[in-house]
Each structure stands twice: as structure tokens, then as C-alpha cells.
Amino acid sequence: MIDDIVNKLNKLLQKENLFDGEEDIVYYFVELRKLLERSSTCKKFRIIKFYSDWVVHTKKDRVKGIRDILEEIKENKLKDVEFAIAERLKEELHEFSLENGIGNVTSDKFLWNKLLLGLIRVLAEQPIEIRGSLKPGDVKSFCYSEIDTKYRLIIWRLEYIDVYGKPITIPCASGKIIKETLGLIDL
Numbered sequence: 001m002i003d004d005i006v007n008k009l010n011k012l013l014q015k016e017n018l019f020d021g022e023e024d025i026v027y028y029f030v031e032l033r034k035l036l037e038r039s040s041t042c043k044k045f046r047i048i049k050f051y052s053d054w055v056v057h058t059k060k061d062r063v064k065g066i067r068d069i070l071e072e073i074k075e076n077k078l079k080d081v082e083f084a085i086a087e088r089l090k091e092e093l094h095e096f097s098l099e100n101g102i103g104n105v106t107s108d109k110f111l112w113n114k115l116l117l118g119l120i121r122v123l124a125e126q127p128i129e130i131r132g133s134l135k136p137g138d139v140k141s142f143c144y145s146e147i148d149t150k151y152r153l154i155i156w157r158l159e160y161i162d163v164y165g166k167p168i169t170i171p172c173a174s175g176k177i178i179k180e181t182l183g184l185i186d187l
Contacts, residue, residue: 005035006101013103018111025118029055035100047092055122061129086116120144120154134161148173 009031018024033052036042042049054060090106097104105111127143134140141159148155153173162168 002035002038002100005031005038009035009102013105019114019118022118022122025115025122026055028115029119032096035102036096039100041096041099045092045096047089048096051089051119054126054128055119058126059129060126061131117147120147136161136163136165140167145171
């Protein structure tokens, strides 16, 4: 069964115009998730598992460790955070690919950035939310909004709890990934 999943992933990675459509992104992460489960490595590759789960859910609110991820997003909000944890996702995908004999999308900058932009499109308006009690300063939710092709920005929102215990939404934008792929990807 593991070999079948590896073969499916490697076949996908040979596809012409890979990651041009949402279906490639979703299929890639669904198959990664299956492989994680079959190889019993979900705990080792928790970022891959997180994104693999997020891709197929319209809202992410029932996850162990989600507070840690939102805190990381909050701490990095002013530092090119198209992907709050893009580097860790990249590192995990690289290691996971090597361990499982899967083609490595992270070694090709163009393909990696294409995957990231596609993933952001898939995740747009699929918020990560915290349920339960929150204190002032806590992040309540994070959501990618869109990719602004005119200004080449990725737009996202953070919702915090203010000092009065009320949620406040802060729109944010960044363009690092898009700048790196400027002229390489048709937005």
C-alpha cells in the first residue's frame, strides 16, 4: 500500500504543468497525508500533516497544537509571513521526500513557489480558528484572503483578542513569494 502511494505521488510529480490547478495541490497533500498515516510518521512530520488536513477542511478548529501554530503566525506577522511556517514545511517536505523515495518539490525554487502560491489559493477563506477561552493578546483566527495579482501581494487576516476581550481583525499583506516568482508564474 505504501508503494502504491509513493508511485501515485511520483507519477503526479512527472505531470506537465504541475500545480497549475487546485486539483494537483489537493491531490498532492491528500496523498502525502495517506502516506504519513501508512508510515506512522504523523508525529514526526506534524507540519505536513497540518497542511494536509487543512487542505480538505473549510475551517480548521479541532487540532492539537493549533495554538502553537497561531502563536507562531502572530510572532512572525511583520516578517514576510505568506507562510507563517513555510520554511518548516519546506524542510519537512524535503526530509519526507528523501525518506520515502518521492520526488522533491522543494529543490526546484520555481516549483516550490508554485506549490506555495497554489496552496494559498486552496486555503483562501478556510480559516484556522481557536475554540474555547482566549485571553487578551491571543490570536483567535488566521485566514488567507486572496492573492492580489495587480499589486502581487498575498492578503491574509489575523483576528486577535483585544484588552477588553473582544475580537479585532487585522488585515495583512506580504509579497515575498510572489516577488521571487515574478514573471515565472502566470497569476
